[in-house]
Amino acid sequence: MHDIVLNEKVLARNAELAEDNRRQLKERGIFTINLISSPGSGKTSVVERTLEALAGRKKIAVIEGDIQADLDVQRLSRFKIPLRQINTGRSCHLDAHMIHHSISWLMEQARLDILIIENVGNMVCPAEFDLGEDIKVSLMSVSEGDDKPLKYPAMFHASDVLLINKLDLAPYCNFDIERARANALKMNPDLKIIETSCTSGEGIDAWVEMLENMADS
Amino acid sequence: MHEMSIAVNILDIVKLELARNGAAGLKSIRLKIGKMSAVEPESLSFCFGAITEGTDMEGARLDIEEVPVRGRCRNCFAEFELHLYFSTPCPRCGEASSELISGKELDIVSMEVV
Numbered sequence: 001m002h003d004i005v006l007n008e009k010v011l012a013r014n015a016e017l018a019e020d021n022r023r024q025l026k027e028r029g030i031f032t033i034n035l036i037s038s039p040g041s042g043k044t045s046v047v048e049r050t051l052e053a054l055a056g057r058k059k060i061a062v063i064e065g066d067i068q069a070d071l072d073v074q075r076l077s078r079f080k081i082p083l084r085q086i087n088t089g090r091s092c093h094l095d096a097h098m099i100h101h102s103i104s105w106l107m108e109q110a111r112l113d114i115l116i117i118e119n120v121g122n123m124v125c126p127a128e129f130d131l132g133e134d135i136k137v138s139l140m141s142v143s144e145g146d147d148k149p150l151k152y153p154a155m156f157h158a159s160d161v162l163l164i165n166k167l168d169l170a171p172y173c174n175f176d177i178e179r180a181r182a183n184a185l186k187m188n189p190d191l192k193i194i195e196t197s198c199t200s201g202e203g204i205d206a207w208v209e210m211l212e213n214m215a216d217s
Numbered sequence: 218m219h220e221m222s223i224a225v226n227i228l229d230i231v232k233l234e235l236a237r238n239g240a241a242g243l244k245s246i247r248l249k250i251g252k253m254s255a256v257e258p259e260s261l262s263f264c265f266g267a268i269t270e271g272t273d274m275e276g277a278r279l280d281i282e283e284v285p286v287r288g289r290c291r292n293c294f295a296e297f298e299l300h301l302y303f304s305t306p307c308p309r310c311g312e313a314s315s316e317l318i319s320g321k322e323l324d325i326v327s328m329e330v331v
Contacts (some may be wrong), residue, residue, distance in 0.1 A: 004328045006326065010324065013226075106247065118271065154255070188314075189313070189314045
């Protein structure tokens, strides 16, 4: 009987593939965002508003992650941009392997500036799976409660940007914006926070400007 | 998280190493699981038992060392254990934010084989 020493990370394979994705995307100058939130926070609406503002100025591709159906891709088809739907079947998050399969499709597109990956709606697992993105953008909506960051620390800790969405509904929900901001900053003092409403358009300009600056730098 | 798919992942890595080393049988696997890794050790052991049942690895044990969540204060660099993840203030200076230094591990340390 003897010991074989491994010291191997179980999720090493995802990390390797994520790094390969990252290298290939960087080589092509594609700024990549991984958009994560619980289901129904408004990810696809944010993508729509972003495309409305930027699709004329920047070459953007979108990868949609859902367990099944291609409804989100159908919603975005009016923008005439490179779109790809990944159906995970059962998995509640996208992983680097799934994105790796899309890399050759991305490389075939004429020069791209930005890739938006809209992850499967889930506040837990996506934070744990690096896809090879430049930044993680998380969303929480005012109807979800201002204590969300305290209950889902990993997602807020892992994100670079937080959009507090559905601002137009704030008066009708028992939601304290300052408390939500404070809770989020507790989990991650470096988080850049913007309050948005895809319905009224509030905050969208600020978000788009931030994204463009990050993509250009 | 997904203890079943992680158990399958572990089994794949272990099978590869067994073949590489020409070892006949597996007695146990030593794992380090951080308390913030979102993996439940009991659930993982259960799933591992379920997928090895009826195979020649049936009975192989998972020996799991749970790694505490520790942070380093961003202000005074004191190291301390975190209880409420990311919202435990520094016991020395009271600073709210710290850098995570352990607690997210999901590692296979070693395997005991025959």
